[in-house]
Amino acid sequence: MLNSKKYEYYYWFIFFLAIYCMFIQNDAIGYWDQDESAYAGFAHTFIETGNWVVPDFLWSEVHRKSPMHFWNIALSYQLFGTSEFATRIPSALAIIGTLLLIKFMGKNLFGKAVADKAMLIASTSILLIALAKISVTDGTLLFFETLTVFSLFNFIKSKKRWYLLFFVLGIAGGTLTKGPPVLIVTYGILGVLFLFKTYRLQTILLFLVSLLGLIPLYLWGKIAWDLDNGVFIKWMLDWYILKRKEGVFGQTGPPGYFLMIFLGGLFAFSSYFILGLKEQLTAFIKKAKRNETSIFLVAWLCGGWFVYEIITSKLPAYAIGAFPAISILIAHQIENFNVENHSVKWQNFAKGMQLFFVIVIALAFGVAAFLILDGLATAVALVSGIITLGIGIYSFRAHNKSFIARCFLMILPSVFAWTFIVPSLEGERSTTKFVAQYVKNEYSTQQTVVFTRNFNLPSLPIYLASSDFKYTQVDNWELWRNCYDKNEILILDEGGYTYFRESNPELTEVEMKVHQINGWVPDRGKTISYFIVSSK
Numbered sequence: 001m002l003n004s005k006k007y008e009y010y011y012w013f014i015f016f017l018a019i020y021c022m023f024i025q026n027d028a029i030g031y032w033d034q035d036e037s038a039y040a041g042f043a044h045t046f047i048e049t050g051n052w053v054v055p056d057f058l059w060s061e062v063h064r065k066s067p068m069h070f071w072n073i074a075l076s077y078q079l080f081g082t083s084e085f086a087t088r089i090p091s092a093l094a095i096i097g098t099l100l101l102i103k104f105m106g107k108n109l110f111g112k113a114v115a116d117k118a119m120l121i122a123s124t125s126i127l128l129i130a131l132a133k134i135s136v137t138d139g140t141l142l143f144f145e146t147l148t149v150f151s152l153f154n155f156i157k158s159k160k161r162w163y164l165l166f167f168v169l170g171i172a173g174g175t176l177t178k179g180p181p182v183l184i185v186t187y188g189i190l191g192v193l194f195l196f197k198t199y200r201l202q203t204i205l206l207f208l209v210s211l212l213g214l215i216p217l218y219l220w221g222k223i224a225w226d227l228d229n230g231v232f233i234k235w236m237l238d239w240y241i242l243k244r245k246e247g248v249f250g251q252t253g254p255p256g257y258f259l260m261i262f263l264g265g266l267f268a269f270s271s272y273f274i275l276g277l278k279e280q281l282t283a284f285i286k287k288a289k290r291n292e293t294s295i296f297l298v299a300w301l302c303g304g305w306f307v308y309e310i311i312t313s314k315l316p317a318y319a320i321g322a323f324p325a326i327s328i329l330i331a332h333q334i335e336n337f338n339v340e341n342h343s344v345k346w347q348n349f350a351k352g353m354q355l356f357f358v359i360v361i362a363l364a365f366g367v368a369a370f371l372i373l374d375g376l377a378t379a380v381a382l383v384s385g386i387i388t389l390g391i392g393i394y395s396f397r398a399h400n401k402s403f404i405a406r407c408f409l410m411i412l413p414s415v416f417a418w419t420f421i422v423p424s425l426e427g428e429r430s431t432t433k434f435v436a437q438y439v440k441n442e443y444s445t446q447q448t449v450v451f452t453r454n455f456n457l458p459s460l461p462i463y464l465a466s467s468d469f470k471y472t473q474v475d476n477w478e479l480w481r482n483c484y485d486k487n488e489i490l491i492l493d494e495g496g497y498t499y500f501r502e503s504n505p506e507l508t509e510v511e512m513k514v515h516q517i518n519g520w521v522p523d524r525g526k527t528i529s530y531f532i533v534s535s536k
Contacts, residue, residue: 007404011120014407015099018123021414022092022132025423027085030430030459033523035136037459038063040087043073044465053224054232058461058473059454062239064232066217068176069137082466088132091139095132098143099123102324105150109157110293110328117331117403122324124410127265131317133418137178138317144174145182145304145321152189153296156202164209171213176220179240185321186210188303196295253314258305261316262326267357268392268406269330271350275342276333277301293332300325334403358392361385361413368421377424384416431519435491435530436463438515443469443489443534450474450483452496457521460491477503490533497531511536 031037041057042064049056052071055064072090080086099119106115122128131139148170155163174182190207193199225233263270283294304322308314339347365385369378391409394402439449449464449471464471474483480500484490492500497514501507515532 010404021129021418026088028423030433032134033457033459041458041462042070046074059456060458066176069140088135091135092132094139094143098146101146109153114331114335118327120407121330122327124407125265129414141178142320144170146324168213171210172216175217185303189299192299192302251315252312255309257314258319268409270357271354272330272333274350276329297329362389377421380420428520432460435517440467448488450488450490452492492531494529
């Protein structure tokens with residue numbers, strides 16, 4: 001068996017390879033707009049102002065949330081200084097913590113062999129590694145959601161009351177990180193369990209205990225309310241609850257959206273995912289086949305995934321709370337695979353879907369190699385695509401004999417992408433970082449930086465703030481000349497620069513200091529040009 005002692009070192013090697021992916025190049029890859037840059041700005045403002053209650057930063061209003069993740073980043077800054085690497089430490093630790101929860105809290109519920117495999121499946125996923133490397137709230141939220149759910153199930157199974165403490169801590173941490181999602185998965189699970197008489201009294205008790213976990217959120221909310229007479233809290237309720245059900249920024253999708261995300265994110269195990277999902281749903285529906293594993297897994301999938309397929313608003317991380325359940329479902333299917341449980345038609349369909357997603361991932365490397373990358377990164381992308389396709393075909397042919405090969409197949413794209421490919425794009429992607437570096441190298445922190453319009457890229461002010469520059473936004477073009485005359489540093493786009501030159505024809509190149517930086521904005525998919533202008 002693959003879970004025997006002689007295979008254990010493979011497990012830990014793959015796990016530490018995943019940790020390598022989570023940290024490699026984190027100091028070299030610039031902030032990602034929008035969310036990550038805004039969160040870094042909130043943390044910086046906490047330290048700078050001493051107000052750790054209401055998050056605030058330039059061009060970041062729509063990214064404000066309850067503050068747990070921002071507190072974690074701020075604490076990381078105080079320990080390691082303000083940097084991209086320090087910004088990402090909390091997310092990486094949260095994902096590592098989530099994986100360890102799967103291994104150590106999952107074994108009591110589903111068995112050691114299943115828990116170990118589930119940890120490896122989750123750790124090699126493209127999705128979880130990305131959440132570890134990009135410091136958004138979802139990594140921290142996933143840790144608290146996983147702690148909450150495992151504590152809930154372990155309490156039901158063992159009746160040990162100390163699990164209730166972890167349950168409350170999970171609710172408290174999850175709501176302080178992102179509000180409702182941890183409650184949606186928790187109450188979704190309790191709602192499903194309530195259908196069964198065996199669990200009814202325990203679900204009522206857990207619901208009542210969960211209310212204790214809301215006390216920290218209430219205390220923070222009360223302090224925030226008192227600070228601004230409820231302006232921020234009312235905005236949060238409107239933005240994250242009332243408007244989210246319809247979708248914002250065009251972030252919508254049809255039912256099945258998250259199914260495709262999970263199949264692609266777990267491409268090497270997608271056949272087991274399909275067969276395992278079919279098997280567990282069938283066992284849950286049919287009383288004769290129903291067991292505690294099927295009840296727990298289906299309840300988790302209902303609260304963490306299925307509910308999000310119904311609502312219009314869609315983002316890949318919305319249903320991430322179900323990811324541990326999916327990893328366990330896949331691991332359970334691998335460990336207990338019985339060919340008699342699935343028709344030949346279903347098996348062929350599942351294997352065909354897996355091969356399809358393997359080919360999609362391999363082709364993605366090929367497309368990147370020829371259309372986006374150059375130099376060494378092109379060669380790495382081509383090699384990555386070939387290896388992915390080769391191991392994918394092998395695992396397709398050796399359906400039930402290639403768990404370790406599948407783990408390597410899953411993690412290799414992340415190894416290549418985060419070690420070589422993504423860093424190779426920094427020359428164009430991190431335009432705002434280069435603007436801030438130029439300002440830092442050429443000017444004094446005594447000079448104020450003037451943004452001549454809302455560039456809506458929070459990475460630009462956080463880079464400047466990290467270098468102790470003061471900045472302001474002056475989008476009244478009639479005042480730009482006054483700023484220039486005061487020896488302030490103007491940051492203009494191409495249209496703004498053209499206007500400034502045309503409206504001030506008396507200024508000559510001898511008098512002016514002008515530097516142009518061109519780049520690309522990934523979240524908008526377009527190029528951008530910055531003009532840094534000042535008097536000599």
